[in-house]
Amino acid sequence: MRQALILTTLDIASRQNNREHHAIAALASRVERLVVVYRRRGLEGGSALAGAPPRIETRAGVTYVGVTPPLTPREGLARDLTAVRRRGAAALALGLDGLGVLRDIATILALRRAAARALAPRLGPALCEAFGPWAVTAALPLRRAGRIGRLVYVDRDYEPGFMATAPRRLWAARIERHAAARADLTLSIGARLAARFADVPGARVALSPTGVDAARFRPRLRALPEPHLLHLGQLAPWSGIEDLLAALPRIAPPPAGLRLTLIGPAEPGYAARLRGLITAAATPHLRIDWPGEIARDEVPGVLDRAGIGFAVFRPVPLRCHAAPLKVLEYFAAGLPVLALEGSEAGDLVAATGTGRLAPCTPEGIAAAVQALLADAGGYAAASARGPEVARGHDWARVMAAEWERIGAPLGAEPHLRAAGPVGLAEG
Structure with missing residues (x-):
């Protein structure tokens, strides 16, 4: 061909x-x-x-x-x-x-x-x-x-x-x-x-x-837990942001420097609702930033400044089947990841030891954030493991x-198996 x-x-x-x-x-x-x-x-x-x-x-x-x-x-x-x-x-x-x-x-x-x-x-x-x-x-x-x-x-x-x-x-x-x-x-x-x-x-x-373009990201291995959560990608009703906003004020006592950064667009109707929820959730102990969508060349810098990558979306079938690129970008930057249990993203995090899983509820998210921040050894190990996983997914x-x-060279028949999915490493 x-x-x-x-x-x-x-x-x-x-x-x-x-x-x-x-x-x-x-x-x-x-x-x-x-x-x-x-x-x-x-x-x-x-x-x-x-x-x-x-x-x-x-x-x-x-x-x-x-x-x-x-x-x-x-x-x-x-x-x-x-x-x-x-x-x-x-x-x-x-x-x-x-x-x-x-x-x-x-x-x-x-x-x-x-x-x-x-x-x-x-x-x-x-x-x-x-x-x-x-x-x-x-x-x-x-x-x-x-x-x-x-x-x-x-x-x-x-x-x-x-x-x-x-x-x-x-x-x-x-x-x-x-x-x-x-x-x-x-x-x-x-x-x-x-x-x-x-x-x-x-x-x-x-x-x-x-x-993932692993080379675009400079891994920063975090030795100690950093209470700065980052959500990267579209903000929509299914993205879990409402549950996250309700979860963070439940963390008691609030860790010093607790912060949430939201990067990504939202459709106009939902954006108005989200701004109201952000205003209501902010406290003297919690800083929330939402600059909206940013240029691709700014993403590595934003990831470098964060401490936890957030991927706990609501368990709708569309998202549970998804393999989000942002999770791999979190890995590439050395960010421990909080992912939804019972999802493709959660399966990857659990299999690779790159973070923790949580249900998409305010109580579940708050407990998972607290557990991740309290486990300095596990947090550092997840940070170190992420770039290695990202390189394997380059x-x-x-x-x-x-x-x-x-099939390579062109014209060769591909090696196929009819009995279920196989991994790339298999012949």
């Missing part, structure tokens, strides 16, 4: 540190031509219903095609509408989810059409990495037509977790299973994601974990192992 295709529903042009960006860099160095077809973020007004023409550009030798299918409103509109119109919110959510199924179909068709036009027939069938079940569904007819030679499903989200109603969750789960059954290989980014395909006939599933290593799994 001389060309490769990446299909994704992530607007990679407006993001900067997702798995797709690292996959693009890895594939671009291995094929003559790389085409990336992605769904752009939604639009305001009438364009959200009608869609927009594809945006095509070439950067660093890679062809990018951004599609805006019909029925693509701005991000977060459905959540805003159901939050504002509390009366009748269930009926509204059902209606929006019904439109969401049509949007999924429009996305599949738009990705398929754009890929068919962008691939170069002279280079033969393409290797395709399809991120998410909608992208796999878009790719299947292209494989049947001989335009795609090998189809890899990159399973990086629990798709039903995004859906508001049971009918659409069932629809998303069915499409996920359909994708895993028909892809030549499914690469799940976490063990919990991979496990849900264990009973899918024909599914060939391997584990390809979340990575993106270069993850992508090299992934390429071996897919």
